[in-house]
Amino acid sequence: VFASVVQAPEDPILGVTVAYNKDQSPVKLNLGVGAYRTEEGKPLVLNVVRKAEQMLVNDQSRVKEYLPITGLADFNKLSAKLIFGANSPAIQENRVTTVQCLSGTGSLRVGAEFLARHYHEKTIYIPQPTWGNHPKVFTLAGLSVKSYRYYDPSTRGLDFSGLLEDLGSAPSGAIVLLHACAHNPTGVDPTSDQWEQIRQLMRSKGLLPFFDSAYQGFASGNLDADAESIRLFVADGGECLAAQSYAKNMGLYGERVGALSIVCKTADVATRVESQLKLVIRPMFSNPPIHGASIVATILKDGDMYTEWSVELKAMADRIISMRQQLYDALCARGTPGDWSHIIKQIGMFTFTGLNTNQVAFMTKEYHIYMTSDGRISMAGLSSKTVPHLADAIHAAVTS
Ligand code: LMR
Numbered sequence: 001v002f003a004s005v006v007q008a009p010e011d012p013i014l015g016v017t018v019a020y021n022k023d024q025s026p027v028k029l030n031l032g033v034g035a036y037r038t039e040e041g042k043p044l045v046l047n048v049v050r051k052a053e054q055m056l057v058n059d060q061s062r063v064k065e066y067l068p069i070t071g072l073a074d075f076n077k078l079s080a081k082l083i084f085g086a087n088s089p090a091i092q093e094n095r096v097t098t099v100q101c102l103s104g105t106g107s108l109r110v111g112a113e114f115l116a117r118h119y120h121e122k123t124i125y126i127p128q129p130t131w132g133n134h135p136k137v138f139t140l141a142g143l144s145v146k147s148y149r150y151y152d153p154s155t156r157g158l159d160f161s162g163l164l165e166d167l168g169s170a171p172s173g174a175i176v177l178l179h180a181c182a183h184n185p186t187g188v189d190p191t192s193d194q195w196e197q198i199r200q201l202m203r204s205k206g207l208l209p210f211f212d213s214a215y216q217g218f219a220s221g222n223l224d225a226d227a228e229s230i231r232l233f234v235a236d237g238g239e240c241l242a243a244q245s246y247a248k249n250m251g252l253y254g255e256r257v258g259a260l261s262i263v264c265k266t267a268d269v270a271t272r273v274e275s276q277l278k279l280v281i282r283p284m285f286s287n288p289p290i291h292g293a294s295i296v297a298t299i300l301k302d303g304d305m306y307t308e309w310s311v312e313l314k315a316m317a318d319r320i321i322s323m324r325q326q327l328y329d330a331l332c333a334r335g336t337p338g339d340w341s342h343i344i345k346q347i348g349m350f351t352f353t354g355l356n357t358n359q360v361a362f363m364t365k366e367y368h369i370y371m372t373s374d375g376r377i378s379m380a381g382l383s384s385k386t387v388p389h390l391a392d393a394i395h396a397a398v399t400s
Contacts, residue, residue, distance in 0.1 A: 067290050070274065072290065122142070168201060172205050180230050181215055244260075256289065350376050369393050
């Protein structure tokens, strides 16, 4: 009965790892998926996470019962505080509902399904380009996806006038997907002034912000600074949605820990919104897993552990920043044609190199370097040892 099923293509990002795993070369390098690696090229489990896990294991009172549909209550409260700020009026006024979801993707999907059911405008505008999974998540949730200009290849920076023009002509009430910080894949973020202009335009047109926050702490190394864009929108008293992931900033990739928050106008509305979120979640995954959320809650509620986490997080962010500098220096040293200053200007996990599909294919074939075909490289996958190999490959790709 399944004989007519056709072979589906690999995922454009996760499929890069599949191809990498098949490569037998000793010099192979995976710069595809955004996953942090140490200087030795190994995955990292944060010390503070190990500590939290040990505490959980030692606590004999812990059981494996189902969580409520909305997840672990402590985790939800602490996640809202982390993203909106400890003194957020929206939290104090009980206008925020937060539900635990399956990392960033699951949070986006639950938020999108809620909007498809209960929000009058079904169109969501996503930046061009954006994370490859965004259009699929929103389309399958029942929203109609359109894009707004974001990146200007000629400047390798933000196309701010294009962005304002496209959002300015979006229908009033449309949903707008915004990357809270460290835009994926470009590493290009609006400045604080530009965020303020975006906010004014969106509020004046009644556009609904849906933030994707996958990198809080990774852009600048500072958890508060990386949440500034969201806090700007929440400070004006208006509504917004925020999807949070702990994959990168706590290194909890495979634990699938995330949260969806919806900021409403009143506490009463927030209560009703939460009741509807439960109707989205229950048939989707019933209730979320307990382990990862317990790790996060243990760390966020303890002052010392929180500090330890911020120090480890800053160390990851700083290592990525130093990789940017090393790659830039290596290309300058080789006299590689072109201006590579965007490598040190862009922020977050990724550099959007400007290399084209053919150049990427060349680097994979000749140098065993794996990256997404749009020329995005994960700086977090690089180390001092592998920078020269990458610089050689880029040099060869642009000069051959
Ligand atoms: C990425 O963009 O590489 C990450 O967000 C991982 C993923 O799920 O695609």
